[in-house]
Amino acid sequence: MNKHICIICGYIYDGNLPFSELPPDYACPICGVAKNKFEVVSHEHKEPFLKINYGLYVITSSSGGKDNGCVIDALMQLTDNPPVVAFSINKVNKTHEMLVESKKFCISVLTEDAPRELFRVFSAKSGKDIEKFEEFPETERGPNGLLYIRKYSNARLSGTIFDMIDAGTHTLFRGEVTDSEIFNNKDTLTYSAYRKDVKYRQMFCFQCQQTAKGTGCAMIGVCGKKPETAYAQDILTCEMINLAAAMRATAKGGETAGAAAGVSTDKASGVSTDGASGVSTDGASGVSTDGASADTWYGAVDLIVDGLFTTITNVNFDNEKINALTGEIKAKRARYGGGEVIYQEELFRGDENLVSLRSTLLFGLRGMAAYAHHARILGKRDSEVDAWFIKGMSELGTVHTIGEWLELLMEFGGVNLKCMALLDGANTAAFGDPVPARVALKVEKGPFIVVTGHDLHDLKMLLEQTDGKGVDVYTHGEMLPAHGYPELKKHPQLMGNFGTAWQNQQSEFKDIPAPVLFTTNCLMPPGKSYGDKAYTTSVVGYPGMKHIAAGADGRKDFSALIEHAMQLGGFPEDRQFTGVNGGESVTVGYGRKTVLDSAPDIIGAVKAGAIRHFFLVGGCDGAQPGRGYYTDFVKQAPKDTVILTLACGRYRFNDLDIGAIGPFPRILDMGQCNDAYGAIQVAVALAEAFGCGVNDLPLTLVLSWYEQKAVCILLTLLSLGIKNIYIGPSIPAFFSEAVLNALVEKFDLRPITTAEQDLATILG
Numbered sequence: 159m160n161k162h163i164c165i166i167c168g169y170i171y172d173g174n175l176p177f178s179e180l181p182p183d184y185a186c187p188i189c190g191v192a193k194n195k196f197e198v199v200s201h202e203h204k205e206p207f208l209k210i211n212y213g214l215y216v217i218t219s220s221s222g223g224k225d226n227g228c229v230i231d232a233l234m235q236l237t238d239n240p241p242v243v244a245f246s247i248n249k250v251n252k253t254h255e256m257l258v259e260s261k262k263f264c265i266s267v268l269t270e271d272a273p274r275e276l277f278r279v280f281s282a283k284s285g286k287d288i289e290k291f292e293e294f295p296e297t298e299r300g301p302n303g304l305l306y307i308r309k310y311s312n313a314r315l316s317g318t319i320f321d322m323i324d325a326g327t328h329t330l331f332r333g334e335v336t337d338s339e340i341f342n343n344k345d346t347l348t349y350s351a352y353r354k355d356v357k358y359r360q361m362f363c364f365q366c367q368q369t370a371k372g373t374g375c376a377m378i379g380v381c382g383k384k385p386e387t388a389y390a391q392d393i394l395t396c397e398m399i400n401l402a403a404a405m406r407a408t409a410k411g412g413e414t415a416g417a418a419a420g421v422s423t424d425k426a427s428g429v430s431t432d433g434a435s436g437v438s439t440d441g442a443s444g445v446s447t448d449g450a451s452a453d454t455w456y457g458a459v460d461l462i463v464d465g466l467f468t469t470i471t472n473v474n475f476d477n478e479k480i481n482a483l484t485g486e487i488k489a490k491r492a493r494y495g496g497g498e499v500i501y502q503e504e505l506f507r508g509d510e511n512l513v514s515l516r517s518t519l520l521f522g523l524r525g526m527a528a529y530a531h532h533a534r535i536l537g538k539r540d541s542e543v544d545a546w547f548i549k550g551m552s553e554l555g556t557v558h559t560i561g562e563w564l565e566l567l568m569e570f571g572g573v574n575l576k577c578m579a580l581l582d583g584a585n586t587a588a589f590g591d592p593v594p595a596r597v598a599l600k601v602e603k604g605p606f607i608v609v610t611g612h613d614l615h616d617l618k619m620l621l622e623q624t625d626g627k628g629v630d631v632y633t634h635g636e637m638l639p640a641h642g643y644p645e646l647k648k649h650p651q652l653m654g655n656f657g658t659a660w661q662n663q664q665s666e667f668k669d670i671p672a673p674v675l676f677t678t679n680c681l682m683p684p685g686k687s688y689g690d691k692a693y694t695t696s697v698v699g700y701p702g703m704k705h706i707a708a709g710a711d712g713r714k715d716f717s718a719l720i721e722h723a724m725q726l727g728g729f730p731e732d733r734q735f736t737g738v739n740g741g742e743s744v745t746v747g748y749g750r751k752t753v754l755d756s757a758p759d760i761i762g763a764v765k766a767g768a769i770r771h772f773f774l775v776g777g778c779d780g781a782q783p784g785r786g787y788y789t790d791f792v793k794q795a796p797k798d799t800v801i802l803t804l805a806c807g808r809y810r811f812n813d814l815d816i817g818a819i820g821p822f823p824r825i826l827d828m829g830q831c832n833d834a835y836g837a838i839q840v841a842v843a844l845a846e847a848f849g850c851g852v853n854d855l856p857l858t859l860v861l862s863w864y865e866q867k868a869v870c871i872l873l874t875l876l877s878l879g880i881k882n883i884y885i886g887p888s889i890p891a892f893f894s895e896a897v898l899n900a901l902v903e904k905f906d907l908r909p910i911t912t913a914e915q916d917l918a919t920i921l922g
């Protein structure tokens with residue numbers, strides 16, 4: 159018989175592969191415990207046995223100066239007078255050994271808010287292997303000297319064992335309760351409630367467009383995120399909220415935005431610069447901390463920004479790094495003296511509308527953090543943006559009405575516009591204003607490196623280090639707009655673009671004869687043929703992948719990557735690749751300045767009737783069906799319309815030749831997602847030129863979303879009062895029905911339908 163049952167949650171493995179041949183790291187797909195927590199379904203009554211309901215308890219004991227405990231379900235009150243209980247424990251348990259030796263026990267009666275972490279420590283692990291109370295320190299010591307778990311219990315029963323009955327694999331203990339205490343009136347956690355609710359204990363994530371069943375990833379992330387990683391990210395998020403709340407409550411010595419030393423405002427650009435702390439170095443977490451300002455208010459802000467960036471979809475799958483960052487943030491909170499204002503199990507639970515609004519703000523903040531991080535790396539920061547990270551994160555730990563949450567979201571949208579402006583200024587100051595450039599999709603023979611993600615500073619450092627080395631550099635996915643920046647283009651080894659959008663990386667990188675550098679998202683779990691060629695840097699992480707950290711001066715040493723490229727040697731002959739529609743090149747570089755410099759011609763073309771309408775067709779690309787809409791939309795858009803585009807959604811159509819209107823190609827690629835700022839500037843300038851509001855322009859936004867940067871951009875657009883935005887390929891799962899209805903009513907937010915229908919509606 160191949161059936162095996164998870165003794166924690168009751169999941170039955172009945173797969174074709176014999177259980178013994180499952181890999182050693184096989185984990186229960188429901189509750190995540192290890193393979194050794196499965197038992198053979200040895201008799202026909204095993205499954206009916208699961209129908210018996212029990213309470214769940216942690217029983218603790220101690221001997222030889224050590225404490226231990228485990229979760230039990232087999233506990234009953236035998237008599238009321240004297241107060242005697244009976245419980246059964248497997249003889250292999252360390253706790254069993256201690257109970258036999260000490261004859262003392264303490265029972266914590268668990269409540270329904272007991273977190274998954276408690277079960278991970280007290281159920282899935284053995285006291286023979288770990289110090290359980292070091293891994294789960296939230297305990298107190300009772301009157302008989304034993305530890306118990308007050309925080310997740312409604313009562314404690316302490317006592318002494320007076321009888322032990324051999325029950326084969328188990329021992330049945332009888333003990334008298336000598337002391338007890340009630341903590342609260344919460345319901346006792348039952349085995350059936352635990353099993354029903356285990357998906358929430360396991361993981362819950364609904365932050366991106368590809369979330370499972372359009373509602374939430376509950377067993378494992380569609381992105382490849384494992385429950386342990388989701389849990390680590392939740393804990394990190396809670397710790398960031400706790401830190402922000404502590405910082406907001408305690409303005410130590412005037413340590414607030416704008417008051418810390420080293421920050422000056424660049425009035426011309428409206429951007430703040432922090433020369434002293436604009437460099438990030440990798441701390442214990444392998445994520446950036448700022449050596450210069452690590453113990454200042456700004457150092458704490460930077461930790462929160464990097465923590466938020468770390469939790470964006472497809473950024474970091476490395477639990478050790480996430481936990482190390484959590485540790486840094488926890489230590490930082492100690493400096494501010496704050497307590498815990500939110501717990502992991504509360505993060506995505508509660509009234510569905512309030513969870514929806516709180517999650518929307520959290521995901522928006524995650525998106526904005528990516529932009530703030532990139533700007534900081536280039537030496538730019540803005541005190542208002544920094545302060546809002548603290549405000550926004552601390553608000554996540556407080557109670558608000560729906561109206562208050564909506565106000566916060568609109569306020570956040572305005573701040574995110576500032577953050578995008580900050581990054582726009584940082585990029586153009588460092589790399590020049592983008593100019594139109596034709597980008598080949600051909601890879602020339604010889605050694606090369608592929609760079610993906612959004613971090614232009616990393617690319618710049620790599621280009622400087624590959625100058626004259628005979629190693630070419632190709633962009634992939636999010637990095638495509640780099641070809642428009644003069645300071646990057648001037649390196650002749652920046653050759654072209656390899657492949658298409660992020661979701662195709664597993665097939666495009668298969669057997670690639672070159673290393674790949676992931677500077678930010680979107681990182682997918684790598685295939686075997688290229689996992690050892692993949693490098694991460696900055697906040698990106700994946701277990702086992704090589705990570706290139708910054709030195710104390712912020713510089714990264716890419717010599718191992720360059721050496722690796724030389725060893726792999728690249729393709730023996732030139733290889734012509736194509737875009738998704740068969741095109742052999744794409745055009746980029748129609749940034750804000752290029753478009754605005756041509757404003758008189760554009761306005762003239764509109765007035766002359768040569769341009770009837772503008773569509774901004776942009777946003778993220780993704781793997782899920784339905785995104786063909788955007789290709790269809792661009793193909794079917796009439797010839798007197800212009801397509802502005804930005805971000806990875808462009809890959810659906812950027813290799814199409816759909817002609818030109820006068821000197822302008824009909825597809826104008828404005829850059830990456832943060833260049834939505836540039837698109838807004840263009841829209842505002844056109845509205846001024848035509849003497850109307852942005853909503854009155856012949857302009858429609860047709861957006862595709864995937865991850866959290868799209869969330870912050872959407873909130874910015876809404877905060878500007880921009881209406882009639884078409885959004886797809888699906889509505890965010892974290893918008894409750896009521897929240898979606900409110901947005902539709904106020905902003906005429908529209909889910910996409912079909913290209914034909916939407917074009918007909920827009921153009922009339």
Ligand code: SF4
Nearest residue numbers: 363366369375379381
């Ligand atoms: Fe699921 Fe997206 Fe969360 Fe990954 S990031 S677990 S795919 S909702």
